[in-house]
Amino acid sequence: MPQRSEHLTPDERFARRLLENPLTARRAAGIISLVTAILVVAAGALMRVVEPAEYPNVWIGMWWAVQTVTSVGYGDVVPKTTPGRLLAVLVMVIGIAFLTVIVATISAAFVEASRRRAERTSLVGTDPVLAELRRVGARLEAIEQRLGVDAEDPPPAGGRSSST
Numbered sequence: 001m002p003q004r005s006e007h008l009t010p011d012e013r014f015a016r017r018l019l020e021n022p023l024t025a026r027r028a029a030g031i032i033s034l035v036t037a038i039l040v041v042a043a044g045a046l047m048r049v050v051e052p053a054e055y056p057n058v059w060i061g062m063w064w065a066v067q068t069v070t071s072v073g074y075g076d077v078v079p080k081t082t083p084g085r086l087l088a089v090l091v092m093v094i095g096i097a098f099l100t101v102i103v104a105t106i107s108a109a110f111v112e113a114s115r116r117r118a119e120r121t122s123l124v125g126t127d128p129v130l131a132e133l134r135r136v137g138a139r140l141e142a143i144e145q146r147l148g149v150d151a152e153d154p155p156p157a158g159g160r161s162s163s164t
């Protein structure tokens with residue numbers, strides 16, 4: 001039975017869009033950011049359920065989750081029970097992944113910008129300043145040859161020759 005592509009559910013459309021577009025560092029950072037935001041809300045609510053004595057409301061749970069996911073961990077609220085600590089481990093691991101992807105994205109952007117800059121300067125035709133410098137250098141060499149000056153020899157002391 002053929003699949004009806006025109007009648008896809010929203011989940012199917014989202015999955016298709018996610019899989020059809022190539023994964024770039026920027027898209028990965030966006031996905032990790034979305035997952036991290038969802039994790040903070042879910043972990044804050046879950047921590048309220050798991051440890052109601054330590055987390056009397058969801059907002060304190062979310063405060064703890066933000067501290068944990070960003071690796072700040074002030075220590076003003078900490079889980080005391082085993083289920084709470086297991087949840088904390090999960091939040092910490094995802095937080096480390098989040099920071100890693102963000103740092104990698106920024107690093108990749110710097111490397112790509114540097115690569116593009118090096119590529120532009122290596123192509124004479126696309127960099128008019130470099131092309132002009134090379135043209136001036138060639139003219140200077142021609143002048144030196146006509147004058148019989150060796151470019152490797154240092155100029156005489158005082159800058160000019162005294163033969164007047």
